[in-house]
Amino acid sequence: MTSLSRDDVAKLAGLARIEMSDEELVALSNEFTVILDAVARVQEVAGADVAATSHPLPLRNVFRPDVVIPSLSPADALSGAPAQEEQRFRVPQILGEE
Amino acid sequence: MIRNSASEMASKLASGEITSVALTQAHLDQISAVDKDVHAFLHVDTEGALAQAAAVDAKRKSGEKLSPLAGVPLALKDVMTQKGIPTTCGSKILEGWRPPYDSTVVVNLKKNDIVILGKTNMDEFAMGSSTENSAYGPTHNPWDLTRIPGGSGGGSAASLAAFEAPLAIGTDTGGSIRQPAAVTGTVGVKPTYGGVSRYGLVAFSSSLDQAGPCARTVLDAALLHEAIAGHDPKDSTSINAPVPAVVAAAKSGNVKGLKIGVVKELNGDGYQKGVRTRFEESLELLAAAGAEIVEVSAPNFEYALAAYYLIAPSECSSNLARFDAMRYGLRVGDSEGASAELVMNLTREVGFGREVKRRIILGTYALSSGYYDAYYGSAQKVRTLITQDFNKAFEKADVLVSPTCPTTAFKIGEKANDPLAMYLNDIATIPVNMAGIGGMSLPSGVAEEDGLPVGFQIMSPVMKDDRMYSVGAALEAALLSKWGAPLLSTIPALAGSK
Numbered sequence: 001m002t003s004l005s006r007d008d009v010a011k012l013a014g015l016a017r018i019e020m021s022d023e024e025l026v027a028l029s030n031e032f033t034v035i036l037d038a039v040a041r042v043q044e045v046a047g048a049d050v051a052a053t054s055h056p057l058p059l060r061n062v063f064r065p066d067v068v069i070p071s072l073s074p075a076d077a078l079s080g081a082p083a084q085e086e087q088r089f090r091v092p093q094i095l096g097e098e
Numbered sequence: 099m100i101r102n103s104a105s106e107m108a109s110k111l112a113s114g115e116i117t118s119v120a121l122t123q124a125h126l127d128q129i130s131a132v133d134k135d136v137h138a139f140l141h142v143d144t145e146g147a148l149a150q151a152a153a154v155d156a157k158r159k160s161g162e163k164l165s166p167l168a169g170v171p172l173a174l175k176d177v178m179t180q181k182g183i184p185t186t187c188g189s190k191i192l193e194g195w196r197p198p199y200d201s202t203v204v205v206n207l208k209k210n211d212i213v214i215l216g217k218t219n220m221d222e223f224a225m226g227s228s229t230e231n232s233a234y235g236p237t238h239n240p241w242d243l244t245r246i247p248g249g250s251g252g253g254s255a256a257s258l259a260a261f262e263a264p265l266a267i268g269t270d271t272g273g274s275i276r277q278p279a280a281v282t283g284t285v286g287v288k289p290t291y292g293g294v295s296r297y298g299l300v301a302f303s304s305s306l307d308q309a310g311p312c313a314r315t316v317l318d319a320a321l322l323h324e325a326i327a328g329h330d331p332k333d334s335t336s337i338n339a340p341v342p343a344v345v346a347a348a349k350s351g352n353v354k355g356l357k358i359g360v361v362k363e364l365n366g367d368g369y370q371k372g373v374r375t376r377f378e379e380s381l382e383l384l385a386a387a388g389a390e391i392v393e394v395s396a397p398n399f400e401y402a403l404a405a406y407y408l409i410a411p412s413e414c415s416s417n418l419a420r421f422d423a424m425r426y427g428l429r430v431g432d433s434e435g436a437s438a439e440l441v442m443n444l445t446r447e448v449g450f451g452r453e454v455k456r457r458i459i460l461g462t463y464a465l466s467s468g469y470y471d472a473y474y475g476s477a478q479k480v481r482t483l484i485t486q487d488f489n490k491a492f493e494k495a496d497v498l499v500s501p502t503c504p505t506t507a508f509k510i511g512e513k514a515n516d517p518l519a520m521y522l523n524d525i526a527t528i529p530v531n532m533a534g535i536g537g538m539s540l541p542s543g544v545a546e547e548d549g550l551p552v553g554f555q556i557m558s559p560v561m562k563d564d565r566m567y568s569v570g571a572a573l574e575a576a577l578l579s580k581w582g583a584p585l586l587s588t589i590p591a592l593a594g595s596k
């Protein structure tokens with residue numbers, strides 16, 4: 001049986017950039033024990049001789065002609081911005097973190 | 099008027115018996131009357147719909163040649179972008195967002211002069227089988243308001259069964275068109291993967307997501323299918339080939355000599371008695387219509403659910419990274435000195451619901467170093483095995499069939515705290531998405547024990563979508579002559595319904 005501790009879930013939540021309460025971490029950790037048991041069944045038939053399929057269509061390098069087509073205006077592109085300044089997205093500070 | 103099929107409405111529009119404005123208004127009135135109980139819609143675009151309808155009426159008056167569904171109203175799942183119209187995906191993280199562009203499906207709907215009434219409710223980011231995961235509250239099944247309408251496209255299916263719209267758009271990643279169709283007594287089709295453009299369909303699991311038509315008859319679904327399908331340079335996974343002749347197939351409904359394969363693994367234990375009875379009856383009707391029924395085996399389908407719940411969460415953990423509070427949507431905690439990372443973490447905590455978080459974390463785990471091969475890698479191998487099972491089965495049969503879902507609609511809240519029980523709903527629909535083939539659900543009657551609708555699933559090979567429409571039309575015709583009236587004519591009346 002695979003299980004994920006509260007701390008394992010906390011680490012994953014950090015990687016996924018989701019803040020989580022202690023209560024949520026514990027609940028998810030309990031659920032994952034059951035869910036991982038169920039999904040681990042894929043290992044029963046996934047032998048080394050079986051190729052992997054990542055996508056239903058056998059596509060490779062789909063190109064389109066390199067022509068200029070209309071795109072969003074700056075006003076449209078910024079229309080949903082939580083904050084903007086001088087025709088740019090205004091975001092919280094990125095540098096200067098620990 | 100609102101109880102007609104879309105094609106009946108289209109003929110009345112073409113003959114001048116009714117106008118699109120009157121037809122659209124009748125549906126808006128029905129929405130006003132019943133949607134407080136059904137909650138199929140998250141947004142109703144009254145002004146936009148009436149303006150679009152008036153424009154179609156003017157075009158018709160001027161003698162312009164119009165498409166077959168011109169002037170007929172439609173409900174749009176809230177996962178498709180429509181310029182200037184709120185698009186939430188059932189999530190708080192997109193509350194109030196108005197996309198600056200149209201999805202290709204919407205472009206095609208507008209090109210065909212199909213009138214868009216509004217946006218329908220769904221499980222958040224299409225993750226769920228009951229529409230209970232919507233951040234805006236559940237949709238109720240018009241057959242019994244205490245029950246779920248299926249999911250994730252419960253709003254689209256419920257709008258059809260409540261006569262709020264004759265047509266709807268859904269998206270199907272693991273059954274989100276077909277399972278809601280089954281439990282509401284409507285028709286839902288997942289076209290071949292790549293048959294309908296995904297441009298502007300907010301991505302959940304890119305290798306599985308496929309938009310498709312929802313309707314009350316097989317012919318209506320086919321007409322909508324042809325309106326929205328076709329190659330799109332804006333979607334690199336869109337198939338560059340002619341759209342299968344689904345309308346012609348739905349009109350002919352000919353199954354003489356066609357081999358119909360019953361998938362042994364998608365029946366039996368775990369399937370409700372009334373579901374099995376209706377399935378057997380449908381097989382007899384198809385045999386009587388001239389089809390040959392054969393049995394096929396797909397031994398790896400029993401691993402499909404496990405593989406799906408690794409592949410879909412893995413892809414979603416990557417796709418949903420775009421909701422980072424920077425360019426659009428919700429932003430929380432942006433106070434003096436707060437870092438971008440903190441704002442992201444706080445926004446995603448508040449903006450995402452429980453199931454979405456569960457899947458993002460599961461996907462993050464399945465893709466993480468050290469576990470990738472055991473989980474995501476193994477799931478991809480199962481995907482190969484399922485595709486091989488389908489290929490072998492299609493050597494013996496032209497189409498495959500099964501019940502769409504193991505049970506009829508369950509009660510709202512019944513499975514809300516048991517994710518695994520909820521996932522089991524999709525056991526018969528998921529293999530289709532894994533292989534990228536086409537799948538349809540159409541009503542096969544009600545289960546004797548509870549009087550609730552049962553769905554019949556038809557699966558067809560890649561880009562042979564016309565075959566499922568032939569079979570669907572044949573079964574629909576046989577059932578209609580048996581019942582004397584469409585199944586939905588027996589649905590209990592909603593309070594205030596027109």
